[in-house]
Amino acid sequence: MKRYSAVIDIGSNTMRLVIYSHENYSRIQEVENVKIVARLRAYLDDDKRLTGEGQFILLDTLKSFQKVIDTYDIDHSFCAATAAIRQAKNHEEIEEKVKKETGMTMKVLSEEEEAYYGYLAVVNSTSVEEGFTIDIGGGSTEITYFKNRKLVFSHSFPFGSLTLMEFFDADKPSTKQVKRARTYIFDHLEELEWIKEKNIPIIGIGGSARNMVEIDQTFKDYPLAGLHEYEMFDTDIAHISEHLTTLNRKEREKIEGLSKDRADSILPAMQVFYCLYDLTEASSFVLSRKGLRDGLLYEQLTNEGEEHLYENVLDNSLNDLIEEYELSSMQVTYAKEMTRKLFEALVSQGASPYLTSKDWAMVERACMVYNLGSYIDSESSSQHSFYLLANRTIDGLMHVDRLKLALLASFKSKSVFKQFIRPYKNWFLKSERKKLQTLGSIIKLTYALDSTKRRIISDIDITVKKDVVRIRCFCTDDSKPEMYQAEKQKKHLEKALKMPIRISFQNQ
Structure with a gap:
């Protein structure tokens, strides 16, 4: 029986509603994915309070999301806010307004929680045993280090793709601006001793990482569909960064794979990926399509007291x-x-x-x-x-x-x-x-x-002698259909091995 869960992610740059279907807490699939570019961070005033206009956009978007949610029989729902609301000094007032006007309980995630949910999504959707995760939001950047699929360290930096835009002109950046941004990012990353020279994969989460991968696939005329667990290397990141910095905003907006609303914020995000790859001496950069929202869902679908990690993802x-x-x-x-x-x-x-x-x-x-x-x-x-x-x-x-x-x-x-x-x-x-x-x-x-499909062969014995493969099949019933198909299909293995195959069938 299908069940539905809704997760709302209120970020600094975008607000997103995702509705998932699942059966007995497995076969999780997205059935709705609604995104609004709200850029709430732009509505934080000099006193770090979310303005009335920003609150109106927040509430109006949540009411719109609620109408979508109401079309489903929702089993679980969760509304989470990250850096923009977390950093707003009036966030308690905003939480009360959200509850009063929409009926939703908005949870403002701490820096540690935001990093944890991203990590949880990655280890439950990839087979990477040891790596870093990075999630560049509009107002913060979360980095974690995990080993044997267990979280070891995490950190949240108070900068993101929107805040780092102050290093760049609104149109076309200069080499000097790129260098200044990288110096600033390096200085902050180097504060974390646990990220240096690990030579393990970086797993990127979120829209900036996704757009970078989509650009890379476009550049390479990539023949496979899908983004999840796509792999890139330092030369790929450097190539995309160098290309983007030669273009003005209008030119960047025309790049296939790059969302129009990220034509400006992709530039600082690229510098963070570049710097982290360099400092960690990473083995590769891997995209995870699963992130914060999926981590929240994994926790919701786990019974209290149970381990949140899947035993075997694949x-x-x-x-x-x-x-x-x-x-x-x-x-x-x-x-x-x-x-x-x-x-x-x-x-x-x-x-x-x-x-x-x-x-x-x-x-x-x-x-x-x-x-x-x-x-x-x-x-x-x-x-x-x-x-x-x-x-x-x-x-x-x-x-x-x-x-x-x-x-x-x-x-x-x-x-x-x-x-x-x-x-x-x-x-x-x-x-x-x-x-x-x-x-x-x-x-x-x-x-x-x-x-x-009768499973009548109870055992087989194989010997390879004098460049001949002999297969003896011990059967519990009449084997004529299996004998016919085996004789018909063995030619493919004979060609691959370059030797004849002799198959015999005998009843037990």
Whole structure:
């Protein structure tokens, strides 16, 4: 049964309402995402009080959000405010007004809470074990360091993409202005001893990080869909920063991937990313589409006293796919065990120079979602399987690993494999392409051994001698359909291994 939760995020730059659907606290999906560029920070007066005009914008936007919320049967709702309201000296008065005029309870998050929820979203939606998170808001910047998925340090700086705009002209920045901004940012970042020279990933959260990634994908004519867990490096950040600083605002507004309302604030945000990457000597910059709002939701959906961390992010994602595309969990478990036996025998007996025992994790994932495209159309299931997996966000998988999963889980033949991998050919060495083709044909064969989904093969024995692979299948029932499919499909593995395969079936 679907349940709905609403989260309102009141930031310094934007206000956003997100409504999520979920089933038994899993398969969380966004069903509404409403954004208003309120720029509340601009309505803080010299005494750091939110002006009457700013309060009107806040209340009017919340009332608009409430009308959207009222169209759903909401199970949980949460309204959180960050730096602009936190820094307003009259925030208690504002909280009372919000309660009186909208009925909402607005929680003003502390700096520590804001950093924590961002961290929680990242560790529950990626497989990164150790890293930094950075969330650049309009009026503050939160940085955390986590190790073994546990929060170790966090800090909130009282500057953000809007406050740092004071370093830049409204139109086109100069080299001197960029240098001054970076010096200011470096001076603040260096106060944190725990961020220096870690050589671990930086995970970016929020609109500035998202826009930077969208620009990078546009520059590279990136062929895969999706932003979550997209990876960039220092040269990419430097290239985008240098390009943006050569343009005036009108020119920046025309850049594909950059929101018009961030055409000015992207410049200071880029300098923060640049400085943090340099100071930490990061291994890469990874985008997380999940942030503060998702962290709040994860906490809401956890029973009191329970651990807020998912045990295994990727397994959760794959199990959600199994449910969504109505795959048989019993067949998946059976196919995984059959595949494991064949895979381990081929590796241990040296059947292929391309395979190693470390490849099993990749094969196991593909077994879980193999041929899921048959849910849409059995005749073109391979094409659907590849497209769905390659272009869908899968929490816990970087983009290249998502592509590998798609190639294995959609494997049909060498020619179709070549067709699918063609746009991404330069992503892999020749040996890696050979490996993926071999692994795909292993999965294809083991699924053929259960073509009727009766699980009649109780065990298999594999030997590799004199350049021949012999597979003995021990059956509990008539095996003619499985025998036919196995003989038909073994040719793909024979081509990959460059040796014949002899399959025999015997009843127990």
